[in-house]
Amino acid sequence: MTTGTVAAGPTASAPGPAGPVGPGGRPAAVALPPRAERAERAEQAADRLRTAAVDAVAVTWVDNAGIARVKAVPLGGLVHAAEWGIGAAPCFDVFLADDAITTSPIIGGPTGDLRLYPDVERAVPLAAQPGWAWAPGERHTQEGAPHPGCQRLFARRMEAAAAARGLSLKAGIEVEWVVALAGAPQDEPLYPTHGPAYGMHRLTDLSDYLRDVLRGLGEQGLTVLQIHPEYAPGQFEVSVAPEGPVGAADTSVLVRHTIRAVSSRHGLRASFAPVVEAGAVGNGGHLHLSLWRDGHNLGRGGPGPHGLTAEAEGFLAGVLGALPELLVLGCSSPAGYLRLVPSHWAGAYQCWGLENREAALRLVTGSTGERSSAANAEVKCFDPSANPYLAVGGVIAAGLAGLDQRLALPPEFTGDPAAAAPGTVPRLPQGPAEALAAYERSAVLREALGEPLYEAVLAVRRAEGEQYAAATPEQLVAATRWRF
Ligand code: GLU
Ligand code: MG
Numbered sequence: 400m401t402t403g404t405v406a407a408g409p410t411a412s413a414p415g416p417a418g419p420v421g422p423g424g425r426p427a428a429v430a431l432p433p434r435a436e437r438a439e440r441a442e443q444a445a446d447r448l449r450t451a452a453v454d455a456v457a458v459t460w461v462d463n464a465g466i467a468r469v470k471a472v473p474l475g476g477l478v479h480a481a482e483w484g485i486g487a488a489p490c491f492d493v494f495l496a497d498d499a500i501t502t503s504p505i506i507g508g509p510t511g512d513l514r515l516y517p518d519v520e521r522a523v524p525l526a527a528q529p530g531w532a533w534a535p536g537e538r539h540t541q542e543g544a545p546h547p548g549c550q551r552l553f554a555r556r557m558e559a560a561a562a563a564r565g566l567s568l569k570a571g572i573e574v575e576w577v578v579a580l581a582g583a584p585q586d587e588p589l590y591p592t593h594g595p596a597y598g599m600h601r602l603t604d605l606s607d608y609l610r611d612v613l614r615g616l617g618e619q620g621l622t623v624l625q626i627h628p629e630y631a632p633g634q635f636e637v638s639v640a641p642e643g644p645v646g647a648a649d650t651s652v653l654v655r656h657t658i659r660a661v662s663s664r665h666g667l668r669a670s671f672a673p674v675v676e677a678g679a680v681g682n683g684g685h686l687h688l689s690l691w692r693d694g695h696n697l698g699r700g701g702p703g704p705h706g707l708t709a710e711a712e713g714f715l716a717g718v719l720g721a722l723p724e725l726l727v728l729g730c731s732s733p734a735g736y737l738r739l740v741p742s743h744w745a746g747a748y749q750c751w752g753l754e755n756r757e758a759a760l761r762l763v764t765g766s767t768g769e770r771s772s773a774a775n776a777e778v779k780c781f782d783p784s785a786n787p788y789l790a791v792g793g794v795i796a797a798g799l800a801g802l803d804q805r806l807a808l809p810p811e812f813t814g815d816p817a818a819a820a821p822g823t824v825p826r827l828p829q830g831p832a833e834a835l836a837a838y839e840r841s842a843v844l845r846e847a848l849g850e851p852l853y854e855a856v857l858a859v860r861r862a863e864g865e866q867y868a869a870a871t872p873e874q875l876v877a878a879t880r881w882r883f
Contacts, residue, residue: 428555428556428558428559428562429537429545429549429552429555429556429559430545431516431539431543431545434482437481437482437516437519438478438481438482440481440519440520441477441478441480441481441482441517441519442478443519444477444519444520444522445474445477445478445519447522448474448477448522448524448532449474451524451532452524452529452530453474453524453530453531453532454473454474454530454531455471455472455473455474455530455531455532456471456472456473456474456477456480456517456522456531456532456533456534457469457470457471457525457531457532457533457534458470458471458472458480458485458515458517458533458534458535458536459533459534459535459536459652459656460487460491460515460535460536460537460538460549460550460551461550461551461652461786461787461788462491462492462494462550462786462859463492463493463494463550463731463786463789463855463856463859464494464495464496464731464732464784464786464859464863465496465731465732465783465784465785465786465883466494466496466882466883467652467655467656468491468494470485470486470487470515470536471531472485474532477517477519477522480515480516480517481516481517481519483514484513484514484515484516484538484539485514485515485516485517485536486512486513486514486515487512487513487514487515487536487538488509488511488512488513489506489507489511489512489513489546489548490506490507490508490509492506492507492548492852492855493506493507493855493858493859493862494859495859495862495863495866496731496732496784496863496879496882496883497866497878497882499862499866501858501859501861501862502858503851503854503855503857503858503859504854504858505547505850505851505854505855506548506851506854506855507855507858512541513538513539513540513541513546514538514539514540514541515536515537515538516536516537516538516539517534517535517536518534518535518536518537518649519534521534521535521646521649522534523619523620523653524618524619525615525619525656525657525660526614526615526616526618526619526657527611527615527657527660527661527664528660533653533656535551535649535652536551537549537551537552537555538552547849547850547851547852548851548852548855549852550786550788550789550792550852551645551648551649551788553788553789553792553847553848553849553852554644554645554648554788554789554791554792554795555645556792556847557644557791557792557793557795557796557799557847558643558644558645558795560795560796560799560847561690561795561799564799564802565692565693566690566691566692566697566710567643567690567691567692568643568644568688568689568690568691568795569641569642569643569647569688569689569691569775570641570642570643570644570647570648570686570687570688570689570791571638571639571640571641571642571647571650571686571687572647572648572650572651572684572685572686572687572787572790572791573636573637573638573683573684573685573687574636574637574638574651574654574655574658574671574684574783575629575634575635575636575671575682575683575684575783576634576635576636576655576658576669576670576671576682576783577590577631577632577633577634577635577669577670577672577675577682578590578591578605578608578633578634578635578662578667578668578669578670579591579633579667579668579670579675580666580667580668581662581663581666581667581668582666583668585877585880585881586877586880588632588633588670588675588676588880590632590633591604591605591608591633591667592604592605592633593632594628596628596629596630596631596634597627597628597629597630598628601628601635602627602628607665608661608662608665608667609626609635611661611664611665612626612637612657612658612661613626615657615660615661616637616639616654616657619653619657621639621640621650621653621654622639622640623637623638623639623640624638624639624640625637625638626638629680630680630744631675631676631679631680631681631682632676632679633675634675634680634682637654637658639654641687641689641775644688644791644792644795645788645791647787647791648787648788648790648791651684651787652787655669655671655783668881670682670880670881670883671783671784671883672732672734672783672784672876672879672880672881672882672883673730673732673734673735673737673738673782673783673784673879673883674734674735674737674738674872674876674879674880675876675880676876677737677872677873677875677876678872680738680743680744680745681735681737681738681743681745681782682738682782682783683738683744683745683779683781683782683783684729684781684782684783684784684785684787684790685777685778685779685781686729686777686778686781686790686791686794687763687775687776687777687778688775688776688777688778688791688794688798689774689775689776690710690711690714690798692710695771696771696772696774697710697711697714698711698764698774698775698776699764699770699771699774700771703807703808704762704808704811705753705762705764706764706770706774707762707808709805710802712806712807712808713801713802713803713804713805713806713807714798714799714801714802715751715760715762715776715798715801715808716801716806716807716808716809717797717798717799717800717801717802717804717806718760718776718778718794718797718798718801719749719750719751719759719760719808719809720797720801720806721793721797721800721801721841721843721844722749722759722760722778722780722827723749723827723828723833723834723837724797724834724837724838724840724841724844725778725781725790725793725794725797725844726739726780726781726827726828726834726837727831727834727835727837727838727844727856727857727860728785728786728789728790728792728793728844728856729778729780729781729782729785729789729790729793729794730780730781730782730784730785730834731782731784731785731786731859731860731863732782732784732863732879732882732883733830733831733863733864733866733867733875733879734784734867734875734876734878734879735782735784736828736829736830736831737872737875737876738782739780739782739827739829741757741816741817741826742757742815742817744756744757744779745779745780745782746758746759746760746761746778746779746780746827747759747780747816747826747827748812748816748817748824748825748826748827749824749825749826749827750809750811750812750816750824750825751776751808751809751811751812752811752812752813753811753813755812755813755814756779757815757816757817758779758812758816759778759779759780759827760776760777760778760779761776761777761779762776762777763775763776763777778794780827783883784879784883789848789856792847792848793844793847793848796843796844796847796848797843797844800843812824830864831860831863831864832864834860835857835860835861835864838856838857838860839857
């Protein structure tokens with residue numbers, strides 16, 4: 400939860416979306432540090448993890464279908480993994496959520512290998528998986544060059560592109576999930592609580608479970624802002640403190656897997672699918688963002704609507720205008736379009752509004768007295784099937800493009816867009832094909848992602864769109880309910 404925006408308009412020397420370039424023509428932000436430095440950092444991390452009785456480290460990356468994939472090493476192998484990487488096939492870039500594999504013009508096929516490098520500084524013992532630690536990974540080639548399909552490196556490039564303009568961002572991804580009894584049949588979620596939406600009843604029924612979720616997140620160094628029952632049956636939400644965009648994406652992976660691990664210890668099963676029951680309110684993956692320069696929140700103190708600076712307004716206008724194509728990154732599964740419907744607080748309309756929960760872009764100014772730190776914008780239309788690195792990176796790319804072009808926001812929409820005269824407020828794409836058509840027109844995303852990643856995402860979305868083109872909502876929900 401935060402927000403922001405930014406700064407200087409276009410200049411002749413403004414860096415491109417990939418940010419500054421380092422030796423060898425590689426973007427400096429994503430080059431591997433020297434091997435000796437990696438080894439030293441890994442030794443320090445291993446010492447830290449050893450004192451926490453860690454036996455093994457799970458290193459994750461998130462594929463283009465939104466699934467976290469993993470390679471694990473024993474703790475004794477962490478330094479070697481940091482020096483040489485862990486083998487990981489490039490074909491993971493074209494995996495679908497059901498583990499089918501497609502292909503793309505640049506990445507795909509059974510040959511080749513990449514090296515997965517753990518971010519050892521982020522490595523943390525897992526509270527609900529004794530003996531295990533987790534670290535996010537990023538992928539480079541066997542020659543040590545950044546893998547152009549690596550989603551975390553993409554997010555880092557976008558963070559660096561903002562930094563090259565003197566800007567930083569704070570981000571937070573809210574995590575909503577539905578919890579069901581682990582032993583229930585796959586196609587019939589049975590809930591461990593039947594308390595009302597937002598009801599204390601639900602918290603009371605599951606107080607040990609929710610306490611263990613909170614404890615686990617806290618022991619892992621996360622600051623929880625709040626946890627509460629949500630609207631749909633068995634649904635809860637947790638939000639954590641904002642941090643840099645790549646850190647926020649990492650955190651969303653950690654939060655989700657902590658909830659999953661705690662759930663399993665309580666005989667429960669968590670679903671982060673966009674929709675768990677056809678027709679019901681779904682799980683959102685709302686992305687909060689604020690833009691900062693020199694310690695100032697650019698979402699405040701400016702002449703624009705609700706105090707936005709011109710830079711913040713340009714950034715948000717860029718994001719708002721690009722939402723149809725950003726859905727390809729923020730709403731991976733075709734099931735996401737079952738969630739993205741009016742009157743579900745999912746942000747199905749391409750408009751913005753102060754505290755408007757039906758607008759895809761909700762402006763949050765916070766309370767009087769805290770606005771300079773609290774003001775932020777929330778992208779509501781995203782769901783937890785997103786690869787969080789693609790989601791944050793894509794939003795930054797679109798925002799910086801809007802900022803560079805000094806775009807202005809259209810008029811604010813207040814009230815319920817569903818109650819407005821038809822055609823007054825545009826609906827966001829209502830299916831994957833519509834979002835993909837916008838993505839294929841997006842020069843900004845194509846340039847920011849780079850051709851290999853852009854094409855791999857396109858291939859995965861097309862394949863999943865075709866897989867479920869004839870599926871009923873019930874079939875699509877059943878196929879995706881336990882995949883995320
Ligand atoms: N569950 C809703 C969604 O699908 C969001 C509810 C809320 O505003 O927190 O995005
Ligand atoms: Mg919520």
